[in-house]
Amino acid sequence: xxxxxxxxxxTISKSTEIIRLWQTETGILExxxxxxxxxxxLNDKRKGYVFHGQGKLLIDTIVETEEGAIGKSLENMxxxxxxxxxxxxxxxxxxxxxxxxxxxxxxYKNSQELLDKAESLCNLFFERKLNSxxxxxxxxxxxxxxxxxxxxxxxxxxxxSKIVYKGTKLVFVSKGNKxxxxxxxxxxxxxxxxxxxxxx
Amino acid sequence: MPNVKLRRMKIxxxxxxxxxxxxLKEEMVSLKEQLRDVMxxxxxxxxxxxxxxxxxxxxxxxxxxxxVAEGIHGELEKSIFIGPKGVRILRKKKRHRRDExxxxxxxxxxxVMSALGHEHRLGVLYELMSGGKYINELxxxxxxxxxxxLSSHLKVLEEAGLVVQEKVRGRYLIxxxxxxxxxxxxxxxxxLERRDKE
Numbered sequence: 001x002x003x004x005x006x007x008x009x010x011t012i013s014k015s016t017e018i019i020r021l022w023q024t025e026t027g028i029l030e031x032x033x034x035x036x037x038x039x040x041x042l043n044d045k046r047k048g049y050v051f052h053g054q055g056k057l058l059i060d061t062i063v064e065t066e067e068g069a070i071g072k073s074l075e076n077m078x079x080x081x082x083x084x085x086x087x088x089x090x091x092x093x094x095x096x097x098x099x100x101x102x103x104x105x106x107x108y109k110n111s112q113e114l115l116d117k118a119e120s121l122c123n124l125f126f127e128r129k130l131n132s133x134x135x136x137x138x139x140x141x142x143x144x145x146x147x148x149x150x151x152x153x154x155x156x157x158x159x160x161s162k163i164v165y166k167g168t169k170l171v172f173v174s175k176g177n178k179x180x181x182x183x184x185x186x187x188x189x190x191x192x193x194x195x196x197x198x199x200x
Numbered sequence: 201m202p203n204v205k206l207r208r209m210k211i212x213x214x215x216x217x218x219x220x221x222x223x224l225k226e227e228m229v230s231l232k233e234q235l236r237d238v239m240x241x242x243x244x245x246x247x248x249x250x251x252x253x254x255x256x257x258x259x260x261x262x263x264x265x266x267x268v269a270e271g272i273h274g275e276l277e278k279s280i281f282i283g284p285k286g287v288r289i290l291r292k293k294k295r296h297r298r299d300e301x302x303x304x305x306x307x308x309x310x311x312v313m314s315a316l317g318h319e320h321r322l323g324v325l326y327e328l329m330s331g332g333k334y335i336n337e338l339x340x341x342x343x344x345x346x347x348x349x350l351s352s353h354l355k356v357l358e359e360a361g362l363v364v365q366e367k368v369r370g371r372y373l374i375x376x377x378x379x380x381x382x383x384x385x386x387x388x389x390x391x392l393e394r395r396d397k398e
Contacts, residue, residue, distance in 0.1 A: 025368070025369065026366070026368050026369065027368060028368055058367045058368050059368070060366040060367060060368045060369055062364060062366055062373060064331075064332065064373060065376075067376050067379060068373075068374055068375045068376035068377070068378055068379040068380075069332070069364050069373035069374060069375045069376070069378075070375070070376065071364075072364050073364075073365070073366055073367035073368065074367075075367055
């Protein structure tokens, strides 16, 4: 199945060590050894992966205001398949071909079962995110999509020090000294030490 | 002759009027003084308005003050106590609600108070008031506390919600409740100063 020009490759790999997929001063996303990786192709080039294994996402979604700190760090264990689009060249060095045994260890009977799961995640992501004006995510930095309990996607877009995270109950946007945090009932905006809090 | 009679009458009348006027003036002065003595209005900061009417005032003034109190009550929606000596406006409803809230949250409040109840933890909050710090920075500022003790103090403060740690950077930050409770500790210092003076 293809989404515009994107399609899944049936060559399934696994990570040979812990890989840090994204890291900034305030966020980390890493996957453990033996995490399965299904490549997402665009014009016969690897542009991303659907990963399934053990992983961890950490973001300091805390805002410092004159009145005190608001929020707490986001700490998500990544046990379900998630999608990543962005630079993948370096990643290839730490991947090797997955065996049937690797698939069985993750609960899959065969590679098709993993591909089906990856496809349903891609359906959820691409069908909503691609429109007639944009066919690729080129130049957007890294894009991650994590399925949540509402059968929707939590999104993380990261480029240099800029972070946009949209979760079920949390929206966090950070660019240098400017931060916007939306938590239930509250929106906090800070810029260079000054802050505004809007409460419902 | 009739003119003379009329003139005498006029003089008599004007003398009477003058006397009446003088009497009225005296009464006015006396009433003013009485009113000044009787109505002493004090404003007590944070405790509402206190109007001392005294014993010498009749029912009329008391009725008037009651009306005023009712008017203010309607305006401000505060509880008003009208006693034999005066009218006292209290924030009774709000205070009562807060007392009820406190009662309902005794265990949580006790937990927060307990987190604050150690001089080292007060020291940590003091250091964090000036901005977020890494544990080694706190260690430098508080050399009398060992690293393991400092970690356990930070854990207590974190569990009480007074401090939050950034999981990626590792810095410790004081939260809004943390700042509020720290200010409470500062108030206790003022109380201690007063107590020592006495």
